[in-house]
Amino acid sequence: MGQKIHPYGLRLGIVTDWKSRWYSEKDYAYQVNQDADIRKYLMSELSRGAISRIDIERIGDKKVQIDVHTARPGVVIGRAGSEADRMRRGLEKLTDRMVKFNVIEVQNAELDATLLARSVADQLEGRVSFRRAMKRAVATALKAGAEGVRVQASGRLGGADMGRREWYLEGRVPLHTLRADIDYGVATAHTTVGTIGIKVWVYKGDVLPSLVGRADKIAAEARLAAGGPSKRRRRPAKSRAEDAAKAGGDGSGKRIIEAGGGKRLVEAGGGKRRSKRDGEETKVTTAVAKDEFDQARDV
Numbered sequence: 001m002g003q004k005i006h007p008y009g010l011r012l013g014i015v016t017d018w019k020s021r022w023y024s025e026k027d028y029a030y031q032v033n034q035d036a037d038i039r040k041y042l043m044s045e046l047s048r049g050a051i052s053r054i055d056i057e058r059i060g061d062k063k064v065q066i067d068v069h070t071a072r073p074g075v076v077i078g079r080a081g082s083e084a085d086r087m088r089r090g091l092e093k094l095t096d097r098m099v100k101f102n103v104i105e106v107q108n109a110e111l112d113a114t115l116l117a118r119s120v121a122d123q124l125e126g127r128v129s130f131r132r133a134m135k136r137a138v139a140t141a142l143k144a145g146a147e148g149v150r151v152q153a154s155g156r157l158g159g160a161d162m163g164r165r166e167w168y169l170e171g172r173v174p175l176h177t178l179r180a181d182i183d184y185g186v187a188t189a190h191t192t193v194g195t196i197g198i199k200v201w202v203y204k205g206d207v208l209p210s211l212v213g214r215a216d217k218i219a220a221e222a223r224l225a226a227g228g229p230s231k232r233r234r235r236p237a238k239s240r241a242e243d244a245a246k247a248g249g250d251g252s253g254k255r256i257i258e259a260g261g262g263k264r265l266v267e268a269g270g271g272k273r274r275s276k277r278d279g280e281e282t283k284v285t286t287a288v289a290k291d292e293f294d295q296a297r298d299v
């Protein structure tokens with residue numbers, strides 16, 4: 001289930017909120033297509049604007065409010081608001097309605113899955129090694145405070161003749177836990193050998209239900225306006241226990257990055273080779289070959 005359903009849509013109404021907020025009985029299909037056209041228009045016009053997401057809210061029959069969440073508000077607004085005015089005029093022509101265009105800055109761009117995926121895609125287009133780009137994205141998100149990160153790349157990686165999929169995972173990404181605040185983003189890198197798809201999952205911690213008090217309600221609305229979740233987050237019990245164990249020990253635990261999709265080590269044995277001690281030919285077993293491989297890898 002966790003691999004077949006969009007992590008954002010699975011948690012709608014529980015952790016996440018709808019990106020399009022309106023109600024219609026007669027023109028539902030028309031307005032859904034119009035929302036898709038609005039997002040396509042903005043993404044094409046603001047390709048270098050580091051767009052995280054676009055929220056659309058229809059107010060009555062004559063007004064549309066569009067909130068653009070970006071890590072580069074200066075690029076979207078332009079000099080003296082010229083770029084924002086041009087976007088507003090284009091959207092009014094597209095929707096035939098009065099448009100309220102808001103630009104909201106993303107506070108933690110390192111924890112935004114869409115921006116991380118776009119960063120990896122830009123590096124691949126700049127001929128950076130895909131493994132280096134993926135590991136850099138994982139390290140950036142964890143340094144910013146993420147509980148777990150998974151980065152996946154699919155396509156002709158490294159210019160190979162046959163497409164494949166590789167991924168790196170560090171920490172926890174519980175896709176089946178509904179209270180888990182998981183951000184998901186995709187991007188496409190257009191390289192000289194073809195397109196490479198990038199997917200990123202960022203686990204930010206569990207979400208606690210908001211209290212009924214007025215102050216918490218106001219704080220939740222403020223977090224929603226800033227592009228965050230409407231409910232408080234806490235670190236999961238497993239992460240807190242691991243940190244407590246590290247604090248009690250010597251603190252020298254190494255980070256372990258889980259990876260998959262690449263070439264695997266094939267166990268083999270039965271060959272003959274000359275021993276370094278006595279110069280005699282001895283049979284190589286699977287256990288001996290694996291031990292020597294592990295020793296060479298550690299070095």
